[in-house]
Amino acid sequence: MSDVVIRVENLSKKYIIGHQKQESYTSFRDVLSNGAKSLWHGLTSVCTANLDDRSEEFWALKDVSFEIKQGDRVGIIGRNGAGKSTLLKILSRITEPTSGKISIKGRVASLLEVGTGFHPELTGRENIYLNGAILGMDRSEIKKKFDEIVAFAEVEKFLDTPVKRYSSGMYVRLAFAVAAHLEPEILIVDEVLAVGDAQFQKKCLGKMEDVAEKEGRTVLFVSHQMASIQKLCQRSIWLDQGQVVSDDTTQLVINNYLNNSSGLSKISLRDRKDRKGDGKIRFTSVHFQNQMGENTTCFYSGQNVRILLFFTNNTQKRLNNLNIALAIDNQTGERITHLSTDVICSDLSNFGGDTDCIAVEINKLPLTSGSYGFTLFSTVNGVIADWILNAGLFEVEQGDFYGTGKLPPLMQGNFLVDYQFKTLLVNLSQINVSA
Structure with a gap:
């Protein structure tokens, strides 16, 4: 007997997607008009398609x-x-x-x-x-x-x-x-x-x-x-x-x-189709800047980094409970850190319809050398507004993170930790040391 437990042959799945023109608001007149249209269509059994309505496979x-x-x-x-x-x-x-x-x-x-x-x-x-x-x-x-x-x-x-x-x-x-x-x-x-x-x-x-x-x-x-x-x-x-x-x-x-x-990093975020969310927020571009304010996608460990997240607010209104997040992955796609306004309780209550950029500032970049990818994520009132996986890439080179003129050894992890060794004078008789 064959040991094949799943066999899939020429499998296809089609959905019909409907598109309807979206208005910025719905007036009481629109409600009455749409209700009258529905009643008329029901009585006559003749439905005339709205020119703004269309569907696609x-x-x-x-x-x-x-x-x-x-x-x-x-x-x-x-x-x-x-x-x-x-x-x-x-x-x-x-x-x-x-x-x-x-x-x-x-x-x-x-x-x-x-x-x-x-x-x-x-x-x-x-x-x-x-x-x-x-x-x-x-x-x-x-x-x-x-x-x-x-x-x-x-x-x-x-x-x-x-x-x-x-x-x-x-x-x-x-x-x-x-x-x-x-x-x-x-x-x-x-x-x-x-x-x-x-x-x-x-x-x-x-x-x-x-x-x-x-x-x-x-x-x-x-x-x-x-x-x-x-x-x-x-x-x-x-x-x-x-x-x-x-x-x-x-x-x-x-x-x-x-x-x-x-290769997705070469595609404008405006043109990315593989995104999720209801669209209240749409990321449009990301700019990386070094501590000199210069645009770059290559940094040294220990540099101060600023990440500018540009987006559009499609509601044109002040947004409450806005959360913006940027997640960073290593070369194998493994998530290594997550930077979120929600986690650090950053107040975005003043976010208005005319705001189109938020800056993420990282002091003394603690990443070791390598290529890193990032994902963009936002929610409004707990509902996903925009979510783009593999939104782009940036590079990190070895740098003098500790300010000693010596570079940390390669291949010893993803992060650099600011630490110190100190000598202490200790009276061992006052310390309970278990074997």
Whole structure:
């Protein structure tokens, strides 16, 4: 018998996107007019299309084909809008393909987004049994795994609380524990693990390794964290604009993907289509300046750096609860730091419709030499306004960070720490030193 558990042949998914002219405001007259039009159309059964209304076809996936064997650990990578989540939803039978064929052999457990498969009104305990039933397990099978699931998720105190009251982190911990422990032949995990803390992410990666290596189960893993993909997956598939660009060993695919991503820095942010958000804020350009006020994308460790974030406020109104963030990744795409107005409680309450730039100032740049990518992110009242992954690149060269004339050794980490060694006169008889 063939050991292929997933076979995808010429898979395509089409969506119809409607566009309607957006007005800056809606008057009472517009409400009455639109209501009258709706009534007239309903009475006459004749609908005349608004000249401002139009629709277009969008192919989220186009002629995707691949095979996955039992026990494979496969990473799915690509930029926002590449079709990764659509592919997983089709494989999980959440949505139907437009064309193509899928053959799946075995029971599938999916963790695609916070709350998938959980009923918000049910408790954690009840949702464990519900998910087990969905996977086709009887009550005795679920009961054997119950204690293990609860211990892994670390939600013992809230087991009999409705999951609608769980934090996003608790939700994900329980959802992953259920998906990984109820013995599916195929485990599908989307970027949702990014919600959990670093320790839990490490725990999940270890569990997925065990599921694949020790239990011979198949894992499909979507992530923007290349370090996690490298650690878990021996093979990866790179999707771009709904098509397979590369399907090979993980290291080769990631190298090609990162090289391609570096080319995105040459595209104007105004023209970037792979962004998310409701558009209240739109980043338009980023300028890096050194301590002399000169525009540059190359710095020395220890320099003062200013990053100018230019954007448009499409509401033309004063925005409350605005958060602007810039995340920095190393050469492998691993997140190394996150600079956010929200975290440092920077007050942007005076942000008005005429403001179009915010400066991020970094004193004594603590990064070691290398190439770094950055991601731009903004929210208004907690809702994502603009989000651009791999928005650009900058370079860091070795510099005299410590002001001693000596350069730190290469390949000794990503960060430089300002520290001191001091000699102290200590009376050891006054210190309790344990062996």
